[in-house]
Amino acid sequence: MRPPLLQTFSLAAFALLLTACMPSREQIRASQLEAAQRQDARVECALPDRCAEASQLRVAAAEAVRDSTAEQPRHVVLNLETGRDALLARLHMIRAARSSIEVQSFIFAEDDAGFLVLDELLRAARRGVRVRVLLDQLFSFDDVSLLASLAQAHVNFELRLYNPTFGKGHTSPAEFVAGILCCFTRFNQRMHNKLLLVDGLIGLTGGRNYQERYFDWDPGFNYRDRDVLVGGPAAALMQRSFDQFWVAPRSIPAPALRDVRRALASSESGRDVLAQPPLRRPDRIDALRRELSDPARLHAVLIEPLHRVGRVDFLSDGPEKQLGRIEPGRRDSSESLRRAVTRAQEEIILQTPYLVLSPQARDTFRRLRQREVPPRVRISTNSLASTDAFPVYALSHKYKRTYLRDLGFEIHEYKPHPANAPIALSLDEDDAISLPQRFLRSESSRVFGSAAGSSSGARDATAPPRRRALRGPLPLRTLGMRIGLHAKSMVIDGSLAVIGSHNFDPRSDRLNTESLVIVHDLGFAHELRELLLQDMAAENAWVIAPRPRPWMLSGLNYSIGKASEWLPLFDIWPWRYATSYELIEGCEPRSPRAADFHECYRAVGDFPEVEIPFKAINTRILTAFGAGLAPIL
Numbered sequence: 001m002r003p004p005l006l007q008t009f010s011l012a013a014f015a016l017l018l019t020a021c022m023p024s025r026e027q028i029r030a031s032q033l034e035a036a037q038r039q040d041a042r043v044e045c046a047l048p049d050r051c052a053e054a055s056q057l058r059v060a061a062a063e064a065v066r067d068s069t070a071e072q073p074r075h076v077v078l079n080l081e082t083g084r085d086a087l088l089a090r091l092h093m094i095r096a097a098r099s100s101i102e103v104q105s106f107i108f109a110e111d112d113a114g115f116l117v118l119d120e121l122l123r124a125a126r127r128g129v130r131v132r133v134l135l136d137q138l139f140s141f142d143d144v145s146l147l148a149s150l151a152q153a154h155v156n157f158e159l160r161l162y163n164p165t166f167g168k169g170h171t172s173p174a175e176f177v178a179g180i181l182c183c184f185t186r187f188n189q190r191m192h193n194k195l196l197l198v199d200g201l202i203g204l205t206g207g208r209n210y211q212e213r214y215f216d217w218d219p220g221f222n223y224r225d226r227d228v229l230v231g232g233p234a235a236a237l238m239q240r241s242f243d244q245f246w247v248a249p250r251s252i253p254a255p256a257l258r259d260v261r262r263a264l265a266s267s268e269s270g271r272d273v274l275a276q277p278p279l280r281r282p283d284r285i286d287a288l289r290r291e292l293s294d295p296a297r298l299h300a301v302l303i304e305p306l307h308r309v310g311r312v313d314f315l316s317d318g319p320e321k322q323l324g325r326i327e328p329g330r331r332d333s334s335e336s337l338r339r340a341v342t343r344a345q346e347e348i349i350l351q352t353p354y355l356v357l358s359p360q361a362r363d364t365f366r367r368l369r370q371r372e373v374p375p376r377v378r379i380s381t382n383s384l385a386s387t388d389a390f391p392v393y394a395l396s397h398k399y400k401r402t403y404l405r406d407l408g409f410e411i412h413e414y415k416p417h418p419a420n421a422p423i424a425l426s427l428d429e430d431d432a433i434s435l436p437q438r439f440l441r442s443e444s445s446r447v448f449g450s451a452a453g454s455s456s457g458a459r460d461a462t463a464p465p466r467r468r469a470l471r472g473p474l475p476l477r478t479l480g481m482r483i484g485l486h487a488k489s490m491v492i493d494g495s496l497a498v499i500g501s502h503n504f505d506p507r508s509d510r511l512n513t514e515s516l517v518i519v520h521d522l523g524f525a526h527e528l529r530e531l532l533l534q535d536m537a538a539e540n541a542w543v544i545a546p547r548p549r550p551w552m553l554s555g556l557n558y559s560i561g562k563a564s565e566w567l568p569l570f571d572i573w574p575w576r577y578a579t580s581y582e583l584i585e586g587c588e589p590r591s592p593r594a595a596d597f598h599e600c601y602r603a604v605g606d607f608p609e610v611e612i613p614f615k616a617i618n619t620r621i622l623t624a625f626g627a628g629l630a631p632i633l
Helices: 003-021 025-036 056-067 083-096 112-126 144-151 173-182 184-188 234-246 258-263 282-292 295-303 319-323 333-342 359-369 390-398 400-406 429-437 506-511 522-536 554-565 615-625
Strands: 075-080 100-105 130-136 157-162 195-198 202-206 221-224 227-231 251-253 307-309 312-316 347-351 376-382 409-414 482-485 489-492 496-500 515-520 541-546 578-583 601-605
Touching: 025 251, 025 258, 056 075, 056 083, 056 202, 056 227, 056 295, 075 083, 075 522, 083 112, 083 195, 083 202, 083 227, 083 282, 083 295, 100 112, 100 234, 112 130, 112 157, 112 282, 130 234, 144 157, 144 258, 173 184, 184 506, 195 234, 202 234, 202 496, 202 515, 227 234, 227 496, 227 515, 234 312, 282 295, 307 515, 307 522, 312 333, 333 359, 333 489, 333 496, 333 506, 333 515, 347 522, 359 400, 376 482, 376 522, 390 400, 400 409, 400 541, 400 578, 409 482, 409 522, 489 522, 496 522, 541 601
Parallel strands: 100 130, 130 157, 221 482, 347 376, 376 409
Antiparallel strands: 075 227, 075 307, 100 195, 157 251, 195 202, 202 227, 312 515, 347 489, 409 541, 489 496, 496 515, 541 578, 578 601
16 A cells, blocks of 8 residues: 555544544433433522522613614623623622523633632522533543533533543543544634623623633733623524534533543532532632622622613624534624724724734735725734743744735734733742743643643642743743733724634634624723723833834845745744834834834834743744644644
């Protein structure tokens, strides 16, 4: 047999193996029946409202539904900026549920934040609320015994995992590699949607997963993220989206997973599940629960900032996107975003953690740039110092010239210690030893080729460093808790606001399923615009701008750099088109296109604040040779 045929045969065998490892319908039914026999069936509340806590937020959402018509919908919307408020809102929504709770997430970690939310969900199930949890398998719950326990916790609690590798709940490093080798496309097709939906009435979506660093609880590295809470008719679209994923063939009930099925008999069940979760900081959980019982605090966080608006669109990719089948008349999230961008007349303000645009997105912005009066496009994104996605930043670095010169972007890269951080940028003495090693699992750290990481709750601070070349935030020159940008938002012409899970990158375009909310309201858009501009302020971000032209051979340098950038490999020209700038004290901020820009800004290098040997070489290796990875990073 010739080698090419042998290779083809081997890959086909791997793909058949993956399919064969998935449980059959009969196995799913049998495993669910086995788990059900051990589930607790007692319900603690017989009242019609299932002893739900009173909620002004729920009342406001019900009023919006009551007052809506097809021609004039009414909604209440709330922008959740800080992690603490976002977690408080989630817990309040869960406690206010009367009939159903749906949770959909890309990551669900075994740490204080994850265990807290799980505990509240189980409490809701025990008082009679139907709870359904759908998680992407690759980035949630490494502990098989925990999965088995959750599978048989209560009759009102059901857990499913999306697209499990080899039909298992836990993916070992060897299985991770095998999944890439045998089934590259399917392995990389992840469910990136985020949703919390209560009673089909109030929904919450955005960028946050369930992990400490999304709620400002990690001592070493936290995300600057954003959610939007929506009450009103749009919640029905959220319900429809969740239900589509829930019954999708790739959504496998936890008891049916091969390793979970073997662990059912030896794992906790009923009331014993999470009776004593392994918490790192139970004191802050107690404090947060006290806030949940404080009406004044809930009113200040959830009611006073509430916007009462008209039209709100919820857009979600369905699971059929990954099969190449889109329902007739239905656009995916990427196409909807491009159409919104195309309608811009004056201004686009975009915030994304990963500035790596797909070819379709570039074409959209290029057409805007070719207008007689193009809209101003300002971008907020990560710097190398703030990101935990080092390879993705390298590709962003590669295309700086295209973004600045060809597409006309004004780029602001977030600092790791911004002045507007939602929490104090300090480090507890007890955590100091673990700061460089806290490369916890995140959305970017396990997408391609890296092994499983531990959650912050399980990480031993005295363990030796586990440094990985392509994983985690890089060491800095300054110590202290750091902030990385993770929010995905956009404001168009000051009147249309977008918040969701879409990263505006090739993964979101081609591989992941995404969800987002579009709010058509001047007041809400103005509020979000001001927040995005604040993230771009001089104390929070560096400005990316062209270097001053050298006194000789400037045209030759530019031409060679441009040609090198277009090469898929060997982009090794060392003199890059742009670098990072910081505002000089006493100057007023101005556009990089201003004639006196260089008089008020000083260059601080391509990778300010990063402290790592050969940092420029490491990044530029990926800049030179990593272009082919753009669709998956």
